[in-house]
Amino acid sequence: MENIKRTVRVLLPLPLADAYDYSVPEGLEVAAGHFVVVPLGKRLTIGVVWGEGSGEVAPEKLRDIEEVMPALPMADALRRFVDWVSAYTLAPPGAVLRMAMSVPSALEAPKTEIVYRAAATSDDAALKLTNARRRVLEQLKDGPALPAAELAHIAGVGTSVIKTMASIGLLEPVERTMRRSFAHPDGQRQGPELSPEQAIAAQGLVDKVLAHAFSATLLDGVPGSGKTEVYFEAIAAALASGRQVLVLLPEIALTAQWLKRFEDRFGAMPASWHSGLTSLERRETWRAIAEGRVGVVVGARSALFLPFANLGLIVVDEEHDGSFKQDDGVSYNARDMAVVRARLVSAPVVLASATPSLESVVNVSTGRYGSVHLPDRHGGRELATLSAIDLRRQQPARGRWLSPPVVEAMKRTFEAKEQTLLFLNRRGYAPMTLCRACGHGIECPQCSAWLVEHRFRRTLVCHHCGHAEPPARECKYCGTPDQFVACGPGVERLAEEALELFPEARLELFTSDSLMNRTEATAAVERMIAGEIDILIGTQMAAKGHHFPNLTLVAVVDADLGLNGGDLRAAERTFQLLYQVAGRAGREDRPGRALVQTHAPEHPVMQALVSGDRDRFVAAELADRRAAGMPPFGRLASLIISGPDPAAVDNVCSALARRAPHQDGVTILGPSTAPLALLRGRHRRRFLLKTSRDIAVQPLLRAWLERIGLPGSVRLQIDVDPYSF
Ligand code: ADP
Numbered sequence: 001m002e003n004i005k006r007t008v009r010v011l012l013p014l015p016l017a018d019a020y021d022y023s024v025p026e027g028l029e030v031a032a033g034h035f036v037v038v039p040l041g042k043r044l045t046i047g048v049v050w051g052e053g054s055g056e057v058a059p060e061k062l063r064d065i066e067e068v069m070p071a072l073p074m075a076d077a078l079r080r081f082v083d084w085v086s087a088y089t090l091a092p093p094g095a096v097l098r099m100a101m102s103v104p105s106a107l108e109a110p111k112t113e114i115v116y117r118a119a120a121t122s123d124d125a126a127l128k129l130t131n132a133r134r135r136v137l138e139q140l141k142d143g144p145a146l147p148a149a150e151l152a153h154i155a156g157v158g159t160s161v162i163k164t165m166a167s168i169g170l171l172e173p174v175e176r177t178m179r180r181s182f183a184h185p186d187g188q189r190q191g192p193e194l195s196p197e198q199a200i201a202a203q204g205l206v207d208k209v210l211a212h213a214f215s216a217t218l219l220d221g222v223p224g225s226g227k228t229e230v231y232f233e234a235i236a237a238a239l240a241s242g243r244q245v246l247v248l249l250p251e252i253a254l255t256a257q258w259l260k261r262f263e264d265r266f267g268a269m270p271a272s273w274h275s276g277l278t279s280l281e282r283r284e285t286w287r288a289i290a291e292g293r294v295g296v297v298v299g300a301r302s303a304l305f306l307p308f309a310n311l312g313l314i315v316v317d318e319e320h321d322g323s324f325k326q327d328d329g330v331s332y333n334a335r336d337m338a339v340v341r342a343r344l345v346s347a348p349v350v351l352a353s354a355t356p357s358l359e360s361v362v363n364v365s366t367g368r369y370g371s372v373h374l375p376d377r378h379g380g381r382e383l384a385t386l387s388a389i390d391l392r393r394q395q396p397a398r399g400r401w402l403s404p405p406v407v408e409a410m411k412r413t414f415e416a417k418e419q420t421l422l423f424l425n426r427r428g429y430a431p432m433t434l435c436r437a438c439g440h441g442i443e444c445p446q447c448s449a450w451l452v453e454h455r456f457r458r459t460l461v462c463h464h465c466g467h468a469e470p471p472a473r474e475c476k477y478c479g480t481p482d483q484f485v486a487c488g489p490g491v492e493r494l495a496e497e498a499l500e501l502f503p504e505a506r507l508e509l510f511t512s513d514s515l516m517n518r519t520e521a522t523a524a525v526e527r528m529i530a531g532e533i534d535i536l537i538g539t540q541m542a543a544k545g546h547h548f549p550n551l552t553l554v555a556v557v558d559a560d561l562g563l564n565g566g567d568l569r570a571a572e573r574t575f576q577l578l579y580q581v582a583g584r585a586g587r588e589d590r591p592g593r594a595l596v597q598t599h600a601p602e603h604p605v606m607q608a609l610v611s612g613d614r615d616r617f618v619a620a621e622l623a624d625r626r627a628a629g630m631p632p633f634g635r636l637a638s639l640i641i642s643g644p645d646p647a648a649v650d651n652v653c654s655a656l657a658r659r660a661p662h663q664d665g666v667t668i669l670g671p672s673t674a675p676l677a678l679l680r681g682r683h684r685r686r687f688l689l690k691t692s693r694d695i696a697v698q699p700l701l702r703a704w705l706e707r708i709g710l711p712g713s714v715r716l717q718i719d720v721d722p723y724s725f
Pocket residue numbers: 192193194195198221222223224225226227228229230378
């Protein structure tokens with residue numbers, strides 16, 4: 001009996017099908033959740049103990065765990081979350097684990113340093129002190145122990161003084177763990193006085209927080225109704241009861257403005273978690289969250305996988321936002337997974353939006369989610385009036401994109417010293433460049449997509465793969481020089497037009513490529529708030545999360561842009577985006593106007609925007625989805641098969657087609673060429689699997705894919721609940 005070693009399953013942060021068994025050497029304390037170093041092939045790697053050994057391999061054939069990392073173990077709820085995300089998305093569990101182990105350095109023992117405090121005996125010796133020594137003790141009297149260099153600096157002495165004092169027993173060295181401390185947002189601080197409707201909504205959320213149980217609530221309210229103010233009350237309640245809070249925002253809405261507002265309300269900054277952190281910041285934040293030293297984390301979607309010690313509330317702001325659904329190796333929707341994470345820690349989740357996703361609307365109507373409503377803007381202000389400009393009647397001048405009513409409105413806005421936002425969701429100068437001589441558009445060599453001219457940077461760029469090339473003089477198809485024409489507008493071209501129309505105006509571009517980084521984006525937002533910009537020209541970056549007090553005119557240059565292409569969510573997404581953009585206008589004491597240029601003013605989306613009747617639009621869109629058996633009434637998964645050799649891709653597709661599941665309530669569409677038939681040199685085909693709501697797609701997919709052989713060059717990407725296709 002004593003010869004049989006204990007074995008455990010260790011999950012490694014690698015795309016392997018399952019956890020591996022390892023044996024536990026005598027004397028090593030190992031429990032589920034421990035981060036352990038294990039051998040894998042010829043190297044060592046860090047994994048997480050996932051449970052007791054499977055027993056599939058005899059213990060004597062297994063390799064030993066090398067050591068246990070000096071980090072807090074991964075909580076049971078987080079491990080179950082990893083398993084859940086893996087089972088739902090069909091991504092290998094290790095690929096999901098990798099997201100929860102994004103900061104390996106945080107698993108090592110924190111560094112220590114020596115700090116000095118006054119020795120107990122130093123008072124007796126006070127009479128014999130030199131001035132220098134007295135100053136040192138003076139500094140330590142009420143303050144914390146300090147490292148030698150720092151202590152010497154603030155006392156105005158040399159470090160040798162500190163060393164000597166320590167050697168003769170006046171100072172006492174202490175070893176201390178180096179760690180960053182995080183200020184604590186104060187849950188007891190009073191917020192602003194809430195209106196009666198806000199107070200009811202806030203109480204609804206606070207009750208959920210105090211229940212310490214899972215619940216999901218949609219916080220639905222027009223822009224400016226005080227949703228943020230209301231969920232701040234829920235955050236305050238969670239903090240006051242000693243719990244941690246996670247706020248998820250779409251990355252680009254994670255602004256300095258939001259942080260400032262939070263700080264004003266709670267007296268301290270939250271910890272933020274996003275792609276712009278340095279590795280040191282990541283490590284310190286990760287550890288502090290695990291140790292329960294951080295009260296509130298505001299982050300992008302990856303923050304879902306942080307090791308909270310004591311999570312008591314999750315808020316997903318702008319819950320409808322498509323950027324919550326992405327593929328970082330694992331394709332998951334952070335909003336939906338936030339609901340799962342909340343359930344696994346028995347905490348409430350609040351989903352906030354002025355334009356909730358249809359999924360959430362249906363979840364409220366079926367009673368799965370609760371809801372609280374804020375029907376009016378705070379302070380009785382009106383929403384911007386929104387008018388459609390029919391481009392078939394009000395044509396812009398030739399080669400121009402702004403219609404006469406828009407130009408006129410801009411003129412009046414400029415004269416009134418107010419600000420205009422021109423919204424066009426297209427980066428660069430022109431979406432397509434054409435050779436007049438042969439009629440060819442310039443394509444990306446690796447993708448089925450046009451290269452987009454970025455005139456300010458003098459390059460042609462593929463927005464799908466990042467390929468960039470300098471503009472050539474000659475056409476690469478026919479060789480004719482100097483015959484290129486730019487087709488259609490991008491924001492740079494619009495800036496050119498606006499500058500011609502308003503040469504005195506201060507104009508700025510606000511897009512992800514004119515703004516190099518977060519700091520510059522913050523600076524641009526500040527210039528806008530300070531009134532140093534008259535006309536802001538932007539893509540979606542400008543549409544989200546900002547609050548510009550002097551902005552009174554929003555013009556949407558091409559409202560039809562997102563409606564073409566036959567995507568499931570085209571109408572929903574366009575409505576949400578334009579409604580949000582229009583919501584930027586007139587937020588302070590001035591009424592706002594939004595002008596929406598369209599070729600299809602009769603389209604239900606435009607009708608809904610103009611009439612402001614969101615609920616009617618939602619009802620009509622839901623009816624269409626229901627009739628088509630599409631989400632949220634049916635389930636969808638997409639399967640993309642790609643590879644450099646189209647014949648190999650087609651072979652896999654044929655094999656898949658032969659084995660496709662046949663079952664009532666299940667429809668297989670495809671194979672067909674995927675949108676972006678060529679991406680990064682890989683040919684792409686697609687199947688769509690559509691099922692009724694009561695059928696789970698995961699077992700179907702698993703059975704379907706089980707015995708499909710893939711040549712090394714062919715890749716298969718599964719996307720459960722694709723956002724767009
Ligand atoms: P939403 O998140 O719904 O867009 P916000 O919470 O940002 O709305 O509120 C819009 C504006 O109104 C903000 O400037 C906010 O500070 C202000 N506001 C909302 N509610 C109150 C309140 N009860 N007292 C004072 N200001 C408020």
